[in-house]
Amino acid sequence: MSVDTLSAAIETVESHLHPTPSWNVDDHPMPTGREEIWRFSPVKRFRALLSPSDDLGTLDWSGQFSAPVTVTSLTADEARALAVEAPVDRVSSLAAEQTVHRTHISIPANAELSEPVVFTATGVDGRASDHYVLSVGNFARATVVVKFEGRATYSEKLDVIVGDGASLNLITVQDWADGSVHGGQRSIRVGRDAQVKAITVSIGGDIRLQENARFAGPGGSLQQFGLYLVDAGQHIEHRLFVDHNEPHTSSNVDYRGALQGRGAHSVWIGDVLIRKVAEGIETYESNKNLVLTDGCQADSVPNLEIETGEIAGAGHSSTTGRFDDEQLFYLRSRGISEAEARRLVVHGFFNDIIRRIGVPDIEDHLREIVENELAIVGDGR
Amino acid sequence: MSTLDIKNLHVSVETEDGPKPILKGVDLTIHSGEVHAIMGPNGSGKSTLAYSIAGHPKYTITDGSVTLDGVELTTLSVDQRARAGLFLAMQYPVEVPGVSVSNFLRTAKTALDGEAPKVRTWVKDVNAALAKMQLDSSFGARSVNEGFSGGEKKRHEIAQLELLNPRFAILDETDSGLDIDALKVVSEGVNRYTAQGDRGLLLITHYTRILRYIDPTFVHVFVDGRIAEQGGKELADQLEAEGYDKYVRASRVSA
Numbered sequence: 001m002s003v004d005t006l007s008a009a010i011e012t013v014e015s016h017l018h019p020t021p022s023w024n025v026d027d028h029p030m031p032t033g034r035e036e037i038w039r040f041s042p043v044k045r046f047r048a049l050l051s052p053s054d055d056l057g058t059l060d061w062s063g064q065f066s067a068p069v070t071v072t073s074l075t076a077d078e079a080r081a082l083a084v085e086a087p088v089d090r091v092s093s094l095a096a097e098q099t100v101h102r103t104h105i106s107i108p109a110n111a112e113l114s115e116p117v118v119f120t121a122t123g124v125d126g127r128a129s130d131h132y133v134l135s136v137g138n139f140a141r142a143t144v145v146v147k148f149e150g151r152a153t154y155s156e157k158l159d160v161i162v163g164d165g166a167s168l169n170l171i172t173v174q175d176w177a178d179g180s181v182h183g184g185q186r187s188i189r190v191g192r193d194a195q196v197k198a199i200t201v202s203i204g205g206d207i208r209l210q211e212n213a214r215f216a217g218p219g220g221s222l223q224q225f226g227l228y229l230v231d232a233g234q235h236i237e238h239r240l241f242v243d244h245n246e247p248h249t250s251s252n253v254d255y256r257g258a259l260q261g262r263g264a265h266s267v268w269i270g271d272v273l274i275r276k277v278a279e280g281i282e283t284y285e286s287n288k289n290l291v292l293t294d295g296c297q298a299d300s301v302p303n304l305e306i307e308t309g310e311i312a313g314a315g316h317s318s319t320t321g322r323f324d325d326e327q328l329f330y331l332r333s334r335g336i337s338e339a340e341a342r343r344l345v346v347h348g349f350f351n352d353i354i355r356r357i358g359v360p361d362i363e364d365h366l367r368e369i370v371e372n373e374l375a376i377v378g379d380g381r
Numbered sequence: 382m383s384t385l386d387i388k389n390l391h392v393s394v395e396t397e398d399g400p401k402p403i404l405k406g407v408d409l410t411i412h413s414g415e416v417h418a419i420m421g422p423n424g425s426g427k428s429t430l431a432y433s434i435a436g437h438p439k440y441t442i443t444d445g446s447v448t449l450d451g452v453e454l455t456t457l458s459v460d461q462r463a464r465a466g467l468f469l470a471m472q473y474p475v476e477v478p479g480v481s482v483s484n485f486l487r488t489a490k491t492a493l494d495g496e497a498p499k500v501r502t503w504v505k506d507v508n509a510a511l512a513k514m515q516l517d518s519s520f521g522a523r524s525v526n527e528g529f530s531g532g533e534k535k536r537h538e539i540a541q542l543e544l545l546n547p548r549f550a551i552l553d554e555t556d557s558g559l560d561i562d563a564l565k566v567v568s569e570g571v572n573r574y575t576a577q578g579d580r581g582l583l584l585i586t587h588y589t590r591i592l593r594y595i596d597p598t599f600v601h602v603f604v605d606g607r608i609a610e611q612g613g614k615e616l617a618d619q620l621e622a623e624g625y626d627k628y629v630r631a632s633r634v635s636a
Contacts, residue, residue: 325438330475330525333435334489334545335463344488348479348524 021086028090058101059121084187092185095155109137116143123152138163156184176205192217215246232261244278262295390445405606421603466548470538483521556591568594
């Protein structure tokens with residue numbers, strides 16, 4: 001073992017926020033809720049995803065794609081061999097271990113897709129799991145959309161491998177029916193000089209996603225955007241971890257959510273690890289929460305672990321608050337009613353994320369959803 | 382003929398030590414067709430006057446009244462006051478991320494008129510108003526005040542003034558921070574607005590500079606929360622030469 005890999009291994013251990021990845025379910029004991037990675041989560045609600053199931057199905061998947069994109073089945077060994085990393089929690093390790101559905105979505109090298117590849121995964125009640133791998137070959141360009149709908153108790157492991165010089169726009173929409181539960185781990189590996197934009201939209205269901213990213217070479221650029229709307233009694237949690245393990249890489253994270261109704265709870269964890277080798281990197285993480293009513297809770301925890309000072313920049317910010325009175329005053333001083341002013345502010349707040357999606361159907365759909373959510377808030381608070 | 386009538390206006394703000402009076406009895410009557418300049422040192426309460434007339438929640442009116450053609454404004458909400466015909470060009474226009482200038486202007490126009498403007502003429506009107514302020518038409522796609530330079534913010538305020546064309550406008554230190562070219566552009570816009578003859582203007586400023594381009598009907602010296610002196614344009618010239626010292630000292634003696 002060279003000195004370099006040894007020091008890298010030690011750094012990983014010292015990054016106390018992140019458990020050691022392992023395919024072995026037993027390495028991820030049943031959480032009590034006191035663990036660092038579970039302390040913001042209502043463990044009880046995710047219990048079904050934390051134990052093996054005798055009656056495990058999959059979602060009803062349909063895909064909209066054409067050559068040269070291929071979708072093939074994988075064996076457990078093949079899926080593990082392809083994966084970016086092993087599971088980091090019990091939910092994803094069980095998903096990988098137990099799933100009846102291991103799939104490889106492959107976009108070959110040099111492919112330039114003019115149309116987005118769209119998958120719709122519909123829950124049909126009951127327990128379901130998937131382990132799927134999305135690979136984008138060197139210098140390929142693609143937009144991939146995964147939409148989750150229907151009702152399910154669902155866990156997933158997703159590995160996204162983006163080749164050198166490739167460009168991927170990945171959009172996932174968690175738009176479950178009430179009563180759904182969705183947990184899992186998504187891991188992205190950004191190739192040398194590759195560009196990845198990942199947009200996570202979480203609207204319906206109790207959701208807990210571990211979203212990890214790392215680099216396979218220098219020059220990679222990662223942008224992660226998130227939009228979430230949390231209603232009364234709902235839990236939506238995004239746990240991001242960007243591992244700057246290569247020099248001259250960049251990451252930019254911007255997650256925004258609105259909460260309304262008693263017991264609405266959002267969690268955003270934004271961890272960034274800048275390793276010793278990661279000289280010249282640049283990173284910024286931002287989380288903004290708009291609290292629309294009383295009785296909501298937004299937990300927001302940005303965290304930087306910096307092992308080298310030889311970087312271009314590193315920063316983070318987190319804001320949680322009600323409507324900005326100054327914004328409302330400015331709009332209302334032009335005759336715009338309070339309700340309309342609130343609408344404009346919330347639309348503006350989310351539009352910064354929505355406009356980056358680049359798939360008009362989904363952009364329109366999300367604008368409509370934001371509109372409907374606001375109709376509930378109406379004129380008052 | 383319209384009239385904005387401010388009578389015995391007392392306004393305070395909440396502080397940690399309880400309410401603090403800022404305006405201590407302001408009397409001012411503005412008829413349409415008139416330009417009233419309010420000049421005063423920093424901290425005299427000029428901006429408080431502007432914001433409390435417009436209805437900013439930070440300010441509490443403890444006494445007095447503000448009426449627009451007999452309609453009491455102080456009991457109306459911020460947007461109701463605007464719909465009654467009042468406009469405030471702010472010293473520090475607020476950023477509204479993600480809301481485009483064109484969407485904002487259309488929404489405001491719709492709210493003020495009670496109906497959406499005609500699409501074809503509206504786009505032309507917006508582009509013309511922006512062009513007059515030397516803002517090109519791509520400006521409409523930008524988020525309101527976000528990333529605008531200081532000058533762009535002020536020119537955007539005056540573009541709104543021309544486009545929304547309220548009966549009464551208050552300009553709160555619109556001239557501050559502008560270079561001479563921007564000041565001329567802004568002044569020309571204000572002069573086009575007042576040249577209609579039936580609009581009233583309250584121009585709040587710290588400097589006499591803008592009065593070289595905008596001709597005031599009356600000049601008021603504002604010190605310690607009230608009007609200390611009134612006169613014509615010659616009062617501005619006197620302030621230019623002598624400053625506010627005389628008035629500030631007098632207010633200290635009387636306090």
